[in-house]
Amino acid sequence: MDKVNVGLIGLGTVGSGVAKMLLARREFIARRAGLPIVLKKVCVRDRRRARAVRLDPRLVTTRVSDILDDPEIHVVVELMGGIHPAKEILLKALDKGKPVVTANKALLAHEGAALFQRAKKKGVDLYFEASVAGGIPIIKSLREGLIGNDLETLYGILNGTTNFILTEMSRGEGRSFDSALKEAQSRGYAERNPSLDLRGIDTAHKLSILTLLGFGRAIAPGDIYVEGIPGITANDVRYAHDFGYTVKLLGIAKREGDELEVRVHPTLLPKNHLLSNVSGVHNAVFVRGDLIGELVLYGQGAGRLPTTSAVLADLVDVARNLRYHSPQRVPPPVPHRRIRRIRKMGEIEGRFYFRFSCIDRPGVLARIARILGAHRISIASVSQKDRRREQIVPVVMMTHEAKERDVEEALAEIDRMGVIRRKSVCIRVERG
Ligand SMILES: NC(=O)c1ccc[n+]([C@@H]2O[C@H](COP(=O)([O-])OP(=O)(O)OC[C@H]3O[C@@H](n4cnc5c(N)ncnc54)[C@H](OP(=O)(O)O)[C@@H]3O)[C@@H](O)[C@H]2O)c1
The missing domain is CATH 3.30.360.10 (Dihydrodipicolinate Reductase; domain 2)
Incomplete structure (x- = not known):
């Protein structure tokens, strides 16, 4: 193999950055990848739309089949977004033995299993660096x-x-x-x-x-x-x-x-x-x-150039794998550890921040503390932000370690108190 031809689907924020860099950095990328990575076709929905990159009109198509059915296109880069028809397009690409690079987090989160399985079955690469945190590898x-x-x-x-x-x-x-x-x-x-x-x-x-x-x-x-x-x-x-x-x-x-x-x-x-x-x-x-x-x-974590950086990294990996006949050198994600159970939220333990909106009246704080105590929640610190008799004031608290389920029950009970005038706010704390 002396070069890798790319079919790009999508020429929006990210796609235009990728197209621009493949053209502008052709030599630079070829030297680093070990062979040229050539933009051969770009598929869009609307040809007449103004683009952030100037392309030879002969490169542009509105038919995905011009990419999928072209035997000279070695890699499909999907930057169109959405779940359908992106899923069907990528499955077709994999079926045809074309490695895929995608930035599509929604697609991978919902349909990743089907795509990874198909990539494995066909022995073809599926790379997705740009799908999480943009330019961060x-x-x-x-x-x-x-x-x-x-x-x-x-x-x-x-x-x-x-x-x-x-x-x-x-x-x-x-x-x-x-x-x-x-x-x-x-x-x-x-x-x-x-x-x-x-x-x-x-x-x-x-x-x-x-x-x-x-x-x-x-x-x-x-x-x-x-x-x-x-x-x-x-x-x-x-x-x-x-x-x-x-x-x-x-x-x-x-x-x-x-x-x-x-x-x-x-x-x-x-x-x-x-x-x-x-x-x-x-x-x-x-x-x-x-x-x-x-x-x-x-x-x-987003933006044209950082996300382009991630797509280019994937393209270079795929190009090298094609060149050295090592597809699946990095295999699709596999269950590598036995996770017996995903914990339910109610079981989770941690510290909490509460904000209560309550009428400023003697004894209110003591009643709140009593309900929390009855649910095994102990207060680490408390602060009443204002003092205005018979007005609604915020009372904020930090707790010690408590169970989420106990917190839910305690807050439901506190919110039923007549002096509580808005739904209480609860934010979880992580100590790292
Ligand atoms: N934007 C970011 O910073 C960022 C960061 C990380 C990941 N991502 C992911 O990258 C992907 C692309 O995002 P984006 O922001 O570049 O999207 P975008 O600006 O909306 O661009 C989407 C492109 O796909 C084309 N397209 C959509 N449906 C199509 C179809 N059925 N056939 C052919 N072309 C089609 C559109 O064509 P027309 O222009 O002709 O309508 C457009 O060029 C998404 O999965 C997104 O989640 C984006």
Whole structure:
């Protein structure tokens, strides 16, 4: 083989970056890959749309079959997004013996098993570095660099939009959630419909991929406990700060023996934790392994160029594997560890931050403390933020270790008290 021809599907934010770099860095990449990687065809939906890259019109098609049925195209790069028809297209590519590179986290989270199985059956590569944390090489790290480790913990700040919003809310006097979201949208950091990001679904997609690689356990995004950030207020961020914590939306996978916890939710992290200073749109992944100890990868988790960097890395791997006839040199993710059970949320133990909105009246605090005590929850510190007789005031607390199920029951009971005027806020704490 003297060159590798690429068929690219999708010429949007990422696709245009990949096309541009394949053209502009042809020699550079050829030298590093050991053979030229040539852009042979690009498939889009609408040929007339303005593009961020200028292409020879003969390269562009609107028919996916022009890529799939071309025997001279060796690799398919899927950057169209969405689950259908991307899944069917990729299965066809694999069936035809064409290796696939994709950035499609939603597809892999929901349909990864079928795709990995097919890749294995056909003995063809499937690479997906860009599907998690954009330019951060976390997939390669888990699949190769950390392969000898038995992982204990993985924390990820995996969504730039939510991290930007939480960072804005923590600055100075603290912006409101709505104002921070508007700022993210005006800077192009948030989609017009940012619901998947804000509700934590995008993080769950990525966490499901990382859990498969890191802990050898496939877990469908729908089976992951997910809580987003819209319930967090600037006051919570400030109060957490006063207690010595930052608030982050974390994807969490933790193993204890052969049991695994997998969850996504806003989390209080001690200010001195390695992830606490990850601000703005940046992403980071923290891993603790039995050999490596603690490791953090930090960088740009999205955007044209960082994501292009990840796609190019995959393309070079695939090109080398084709050249040296070593497809599946890095096999599709396999269950490599016996995880007996995914823990239910109710069983999880940890510390908690509570904010109660209650009428300032003598004895209220004592009643709350009594209910918490009856549910085996002990208070580590408490702070009443204001004193206004017969008005609603926030009372915030940090607990010692408690069981999630006890917390749920206690809060339900507290929220039934007449003096509690809004649903109480509960944020989980991770000490790292
Ligand atoms: N944007 C990021 O920073 C980022 C980061 C990491 C991963 N990703 C992932 O990368 C993928 C691409 O994201 P993106 O932001 O580049 O998306 P995008 O800007 O919306 O671009 C999608 C492209 O796919 C084309 N397309 C869609 N459906 C098609 C179809 N049925 N047939 C042919 N072409 C089709 C579109 O064609 P038209 O232009 O003609 O409509 C467009 O060029 C997604 O899976 C995303 O999750 C993105």
